[in-house]
Each structure stands twice: as C-alpha cells, then as structure tokens.
Amino acid sequence: MALRAHLNIAGPAVLVLVLMIAPLLVPTYWVMILSEILILGLMAVSFNLLLGYSGLLSFGQGAFFGIGAYSAALMLQAGYTNLFLILLVGMLLALIIAAVVGFFSVKLDEIFFAMITLGFGMLLFSIAHNWRDVTRGSDGLPVFVLPTLNFFGAEVSFYSPIHMYYLVFSVVLVAIVLLWLIVHSPFGLVLRATRENKQRVSFVGGKVNLLRIVAFTISGTFTGLAGVLFCLFNSMATPEFMHWSFSAKPVIMSIIGGTGVFLGPLFGAAIFFFLEQIIIRFTENWMLFLGVVLVLIVIYFPQGVLGTLKSKLLKGEPK
Amino acid sequence: MKSDAVLRIDNLGHDYGKFKVIENISLSIGAGKLSALIGPNGAGKTTFYNAISGKFPPTRGRVFLADEDVTGLPSHRIVDKGMCRSFQITNIFTHLTVQENVAIPLIIQQKKHFKMFGNAFKNGEMIHKVRQVLEQVGLADRGEQVVANLAYGDKRLVEMAIVLARVPRVILLDEPTAGMNPEETENMIRLIKKLASVSGTTFFITEHDMKVVFSLAEKIYVLHQGHLLAEGTPEEIRSNTEVQEAYLGRKVHA
Ligand SMILES: Nc1ncnc2c1ncn2[C@@H]1O[C@H](COP(=O)(O)OP(=O)(O)OP(=O)(O)O)[C@@H](O)[C@H]1O
Ligand SMILES: [Mg+2]
Numbered sequence: 374m375a376l377r378a379h380l381n382i383a384g385p386a387v388l389v390l391v392l393m394i395a396p397l398l399v400p401t402y403w404v405m406i407l408s409e410i411l412i413l414g415l416m417a418v419s420f421n422l423l424l425g426y427s428g429l430l431s432f433g434q435g436a437f438f439g440i441g442a443y444s445a446a447l448m449l450q451a452g453y454t455n456l457f458l459i460l461l462v463g464m465l466l467a468l469i470i471a472a473v474v475g476f477f478s479v480k481l482d483e484i485f486f487a488m489i490t491l492g493f494g495m496l497l498f499s500i501a502h503n504w505r506d507v508t509r510g511s512d513g514l515p516v517f518v519l520p521t522l523n524f525f526g527a528e529v530s531f532y533s534p535i536h537m538y539y540l541v542f543s544v545v546l547v548a549i550v551l552l553w554l555i556v557h558s559p560f561g562l563v564l565r566a567t568r569e570n571k572q573r574v575s576f577v578g579g580k581v582n583l584l585r586i587v588a589f590t591i592s593g594t595f596t597g598l599a600g601v602l603f604c605l606f607n608s609m610a611t612p613e614f615m616h617w618s619f620s621a622k623p624v625i626m627s628i629i630g631g632t633g634v635f636l637g638p639l640f641g642a643a644i645f646f647f648l649e650q651i652i653i654r655f656t657e658n659w660m661l662f663l664g665v666v667l668v669l670i671v672i673y674f675p676q677g678v679l680g681t682l683k684s685k686l687l688k689g690e691p692k
Numbered sequence: 693m694k695s696d697a698v699l700r701i702d703n704l705g706h707d708y709g710k711f712k713v714i715e716n717i718s719l720s721i722g723a724g725k726l727s728a729l730i731g732p733n734g735a736g737k738t739t740f741y742n743a744i745s746g747k748f749p750p751t752r753g754r755v756f757l758a759d760e761d762v763t764g765l766p767s768h769r770i771v772d773k774g775m776c777r778s779f780q781i782t783n784i785f786t787h788l789t790v791q792e793n794v795a796i797p798l799i800i801q802q803k804k805h806f807k808m809f810g811n812a813f814k815n816g817e818m819i820h821k822v823r824q825v826l827e828q829v830g831l832a833d834r835g836e837q838v839v840a841n842l843a844y845g846d847k848r849l850v851e852m853a854i855v856l857a858r859v860p861r862v863i864l865l866d867e868p869t870a871g872m873n874p875e876e877t878e879n880m881i882r883l884i885k886k887l888a889s890v891s892g893t894t895f896f897i898t899e900h901d902m903k904v905v906f907s908l909a910e911k912i913y914v915l916h917q918g919h920l921l922a923e924g925t926p927e928e929i930r931s932n933t934e935v936q937e938a939y940l941g942r943k944v945h946a
Pocket of ligand 1: 708713731732733734735736737738739740780900
C-alpha cells in the first residue's frame with residue numbers, strides 16, 4: 374500500500390487513541406486545555422468546510438458558536454437537562470440562522486463575502502449584547518446545573534473535568550466523522566469544484582448558490598454544536614463568543630494548521646492553545662507572539678503546518 | 693409555431709452599453725447536424741454563445757431549444773434543458789484529477805450533488821461511466837492525473853469530456869481548436885467528426901479558421917460585424933463573394 378494510504382488510516386487511528394488515553398496521563402489543567410482544543414478544533418474544522426472546501430472566508434462564524442452556547446444556557450436555566458435535547462436544539466437553532474445568513478451571503482465572493490458575514494456576525498453580537506432581559510448582556514448567562522446522561526443505567530454527571538473531557542471528545546469525534554463523510558461525498562466533490570471554478574459548475578448544471586447555502590448551513594450547524602459544548606464546558610455563555618474577534622479564531626487556526634487538509638484546522642487549534650500556554654508563562658504579550666508565529670507560519674508553511682508537513686512527507690507519492 | 697429545429701434563434705441581439713455587438717440573428721438548426729458559426733476576430737461569436745447559453749440574457753430576441761423558450765434562463769437551467777458548451781479559453785477544474793473533472797457533471801446529471809455520504813469513486817456505475825466518457829475523448833489512461841499537469845491539447849480534451857458527460861442534445865463548442873498546434877487540431881477535428889457521426893447529438897461550433905470549418909460542418913453561418921452575412925453548405929459559402937470580402941477585407945474581382 375502507498376504511504377499516503379497508510380498515513381490516512383494510521384494517522385487518525387493514532388490520534389483517536391492518544392486523545393482517549395491522554396486525560397489519564399496529564400494533570401487536570403491540561404485535561405481542560407485538551408477539551409478546549411477539541412471544541413475550538415471542531416469549530417475550525419466546520420469553518421474550513423467554507424474556507425478550505427468552498428473557498429469562502431466566513432468572518433461571522435462566532436455568531437453560530439454563540440447561538441449554540443446561548444441556546445444551551447437558556448435551556449439549562451429553564452430546567453431542561455436532557456443532554457441530547459440540548460445538543461439537538463443548539464444545532465437546530467444554528468442551522469436555521471445559518472440558512473438565513475447563508476441565503477443572503479453566498480451570492481458574494483471573496484472580500485465581499487467576508488464583509489457580509491462579518492456584518493451578520495456583528496448584528497447577532499449586538500442582539501446578544503443588548504437584549505439584556507434574555508441574555509443579561511455583557512455579564513453573560515451562567516449555567517449552574519449541567520445536563521446528565523443515563524449511561525447504561527448509570528447516571529453520569531459532567532462536573533468533573535475528566536467526565537466533561539470524555540463528553541466533549543465523544544461528541545467532537547462523531548461530528549468530525551460526519552464532516553469527513555460530507556467532505557468525501559459527491560456533495561463534497563462538487564463543493565470543491567465550485568471553489569475552483571464556480572462558472573464551470575454552473576455550466577454543467579450545478580446550482581452554485583444552493584450548494585453554497587447548504588455548505589454554509591452545515592458549517593454553521595456544527596459550529597453551533599461546538600458552541601453548545603463550550604457553554605457546558607465553560608458553564609457560561611457570553612456575547613464575546615459572537616464578537617468578530619472570536620470569529621477570527623477559526624480563521625487563524627485553519628491557516629496555522631492548513632486549509633487543504635481535513636484535520637489541518639484541528640491541528641491549528643492544538644498549536645494555537647499549546648503556544649498560548651507556553652508563551653503566557655514567560656510574557657503577557659501573547660498576542661505579539663501569536664503575531665510573530667503567524668508571520669513565520671505563513672512564510673515557512675505556506676500550506677499550514679499539517680498541510681506542508683504532509684506534502685513534504687508525501688513528495689513524489691501518487692495522488 | 694412547431695418546427696423540427698433542435699435549436700432556434702429568433703432575432704437575437706446583444707449590446708454592451710450602447711455598442712450593438714450582435715444584431716438580428718435568426719437561425720434554426722436541425723437535430724443531429726454539425727453546424728458552424730464562423731467570422732473574423734471580434735465578429736461577435738463568443739457574445740452570441742454567451743447570450744444563448746445563459747452567461748447573460750440577450751438584450752433582444754428569443755432562444756428556443758426544441759420549441760421550448762429558454763431565453764434568459766441561467767446557465768444551469770439551460771444545461772438541464774439539454775444544451776452544454778465549451779469555452780474559447782479552457783474552462784475546467786485545473787486542480788482536480790481528470791476523472792474528478794468528468795465525475796462532477798455526471799454527479800450533477802444524476803442529481804447526486806446533494807448526496808452527503810459515500811464516495812463517488814466507490815460506485816461501480818460511476819467508475820464505468822467516467823471511463824466511458826474518457827475513452828470517447830482518448831484520455832482513459834490519464835484518469836488519475838491532476839489536470840494541471842496535462843499538455844494543453846489534453847486540457848482541451850478534458851473540457852470536451854466534461855461537456856460530453858452531461859449527454860446534451862446540443863453541444864456548443866467555442867473555438868475548440870483555439871491555441872492548438874497542427875497535430876492537436878487534427879486530432880480535435882477527427883474527434884468532433886467521430887462524435888457527431890455516431891451520437892446523433894447536434895453540434896454547433898464557432899471557428900475563425902475557415903479550413904477547420906470546411907472540413908467539418910454540414911452547414912455554415914457567417915457572422916460579420918455582428919450580423920449574419922450568409923448561410924449555406926460549405927460549397928455555397930466558399931463561393932460566396934461577400935464572405936470572401938469580409939474575410940479578406942477587400943473587394944474580390946471575379
Ligand atoms: N464584456 C465586453 N464588454 C464590451 N465589449 C465587449 C465585451 N466582450 C466582447 N466585446 C466586444 O464585442 C465584440 C465581439 O466580441 P466577441 O468576443 O464576441 O467576438 P468573437 O467573434 O468571439 O471574436 P474571437 O474570434 O476573437 O473570439 C468585440 O468588438 C469585442 O471587443
Ligand atoms: Mg470568441
């Protein structure tokens with residue numbers, strides 16, 4: 374078998390194994406960092422369905438993350454504690470809003486698309502920020518009671534970081550497998566075709582706008598799911614999730630990891646958090662160093678870290 | 693009015709701003725024919741194709757596909773109605789493989805472009821169809837290559853394969869031999885002839901090279917400065933003095 378095929382099977386298998394045993398080996402603090410990496414990694418991989426596979430730079434992804442988070446916080450405050458219900462409703466709300474935003478945005482390309490999604494993001498941020506009766510504005514919505522799960526008769530709670538980690542890990546794993554299937558499906562292939570040459574797609578009968586709306590909706594739905602998880606993990610939903618600076622995170626993570634590789638954005642998220650943890654030990658100027666690292670990566674890893682490493686490793690291998 | 697034309701154009705005109713690029717074009721193409729639209733550079737051939745294939749709606753006039761009015765429909769609807777085209781400047785998916793290029797129109801044709809699971813190339817029927825199309829254009833051994841690595845002539849064949857994959861009733865080819873060397877041109881002409889003779893598909897091609905056209909077309913339309921100057925069989929066109937003047941840019945004395 375070719376090296377590429379080995380890598381495509383062994384890589385994810387090793388990764389899943391490492392993620393399954395890691396929390397047993399590292400201190401609690403790092404268990405929490407790992408949860409955060411997985412949640413933001415899911416957000417970045419969903420985001421990359423747009424940037425990497427559709428060629429659309431969405432700058433309003435935080436809005437869907439926030440919708441998921443607020444939906445979870447409001448449900449928990451209202452006394453709903455069924456985990457699956459909370460996950461589903463969060464995704465459903467994100468799906469509906471993403472379909473609407475997508476409908477108005479996908480006719481545009483490039484910087485115009487980035488600007489219109491940024492605009493919608495700011496609009497939704499303002500609602501979360503100013504609708505104090507429901508969202509408590511900038512204070513955010515705290516969560517006091519976490520959902521529980523009936524696991525083969527045993528009641529499992531998620532107050533311990535390890536339990537929370539395994540919840541996050543399982544949901545993210547399922548979501549990423551689904552996204553992988555989508556990316557490699559006939560829909561995924563046609564989507565990549567629109568990124569390359571949308572005129573050609575339309576001149577063989579493809580409805581480019583509809584394809585893009587669907588991609589945007591899927592991306593928003595899974596980003597909403599990440600938002601639900603983050604609200605549970607963080608015990609809080611705040612308008613900050615919906616701010617444009619939060620929307621920049623999946624952009625940065627995807628570019629660090631590589632937009633051309635399916636798991637690139639997840640790696641980008643990991644690199645992002647590891648760097649942050651290392652750098653804040655020495656200096657408070659994390660942003661400065663993030664800036665430097667970004668510059669270096671863009672120059673020396675033009676396809677992102679994972680993308681460039683993979684193409685170096687597979688140089689000369691058939692595609 | 694019923695007619696046996698598969699493509700009928702009625703008084704078509706198009707303006708760029710105040711500039712009337714094409715004007716008063718009416719023609720009617722019978723099923724299974726290989727017709728050509730010729731004319732010097734800038735005559736308006738590409739504009740004509742763009743206006744009838746859904747790139748933009750024509751300013752005036754109507755377009756009928758087998759008696760159905762398709763004027764001004766977007767390109768993807770016109771493809772669904774059975775007309776598909778190639779472009780003068782190669783228009784393909786450069787960073788995908790040859791077989792992916794062909795699979796994309798096939799997936800859309802089979803209305804599987806919203807199918808979210810399974811892999812297009814794990815499907816025996818799809819593999820078979822892709823192969824069939826690639827064999828038609830002579831690229832069967834290049835299926836796994838990334839298009840960017842192909843020679844220019846092969847890239848143009850990929851575009852032909854993309855068009856054929858949709859099995860259209862009418863195929864519009866905008867200067868299929870543009871930029872090709874003599875050998876590639878020869879190959880393309882042979883291919884078009886073969887396809888037109890076996891498939892029953894209607895071909896309508898543009899060219900500015902008269903030699904290419906005379907060796908291919910059953911019927912020729914001559915476009916000059918946006919107007920239809922003449923139409924007829926190759927012999928009729930060859931002996932038409934007006935056409936000679938248009939091409940040579942001077943009076944021809946018999
Ligand atoms: N987008 C445009 N805006 C304004 N004028 C245009 C545009 N496209 C083409 N034209 C002009 O319209 C005329 C017809 O152009 P067109 O490309 O249709 O000719 P053509 O017959 O296809 O020529 P060629 O043999 O060079 O391909 C030319 O004078 C051209 O300069
Ligand atoms: Mg032209």
